[in-house]
Amino acid sequence: MRALPALKSLGVVVALGVLWLALAAFRPFTPMPSVCPACAEKGDKVVFPDGKMLVADVVAKNQDGYILQKFGEVRFVQTKEIAKIEWQSGAEPRGLDGFDQILVKGDDQKVLHGTLIQAEPGKPMAMRSPKGNVFTVMPAQVLLYYQHGTRKAALKETPAGT
Numbered sequence: 675m676r677a678l679p680a681l682k683s684l685g686v687v688v689a690l691g692v693l694w695l696a697l698a699a700f701r702p703f704t705p706m707p708s709v710c711p712a713c714a715e716k717g718d719k720v721v722f723p724d725g726k727m728l729v730a731d732v733v734a735k736n737q738d739g740y741i742l743q744k745f746g747e748v749r750f751v752q753t754k755e756i757a758k759i760e761w762q763s764g765a766e767p768r769g770l771d772g773f774d775q776i777l778v779k780g781d782d783q784k785v786l787h788g789t790l791i792q793a794e795p796g797k798p799m800a801m802r803s804p805k806g807n808v809f810t811v812m813p814a815q816v817l818l819y820y821q822h823g824t825r826k827a828a829l830k831e832t833p834a835g836t
Contacts, residue, residue, distance in 0.1 A: 679741065700751040701783045703730070703744045717744070719760035720751065733804075734773040734787055736820040740776060741787050748785045750777060760806065771823030776801055779817045790821055 700722075708715075715729040722728070730744040739752040740759070761767070763764065774790040776799060777783075786809050791800035798810040799819065815827040 690716065694803050700755050701749060703728075703742075703747050703749060706745050710785075718762050721757045721760065722755060722756045725757075732761075732767075732770065734775065735750075735770040735824075736775060736823040737825050738820075741773070741785060743787075748787050750775070750783065750785045774801065775820045776811055776823065777817045777819065778811060780815075790819065 678735050682746075698744065715731040718732045720728045720730060720732070727743070728744075730742040730749075731742045733748075734741040739750055739754075740756070742751055744750045747763060750795060754791055759766070776786040776790070778786065786801040786803070787802050788803040791808070792798070796813065798812050799816060801809050801811070813828065821827050
């Protein structure tokens with residue numbers, strides 16, 4: 675009988691994750707003027723189904739999509755939102771699924787990308803970026819997180835004093 679509440683909780687978490695994936699859409703990068711308008715943009719070319727193209731660096735992938743970086747901003751784009759990717763190197767680089775990500779709740783779609791340091795229920799999650807910066811996020815702020823490309827449910831906070 676004890677397994678039933680756990681299954682219900684898991685079902686709610688999975689349903690929320692699926693709902694988020696169904697509703698979330700790629701948020702464009704902040705428009706930045708080029709310092710060299712005549713120069714060709716460098717990076718991977720992400721082509722959307724409507725034919726629009728975005729040049730950015732694909733820095734990671736997970737089971738639901740890709741992590742893009744441009745001008746220091748990081749964005750998550752679902753696989754279903756992409757028609758194709760034209761890789762700058764000619765082929766998808768190895769190891770893109772070797773990173774972790776934390777998708778933070780909120781309209782601004784913050785994504786932390788790097789290596790997860792800590793993932794314990796009720797404790798802040800810590801992420802070390804590829805540049806060595808460490809970020810912490812409270813469990814209540816985490817929408818979903820990924821470890822080596824695999825989606826994980828957000829950690830539940832434990833009540834104080836337990």
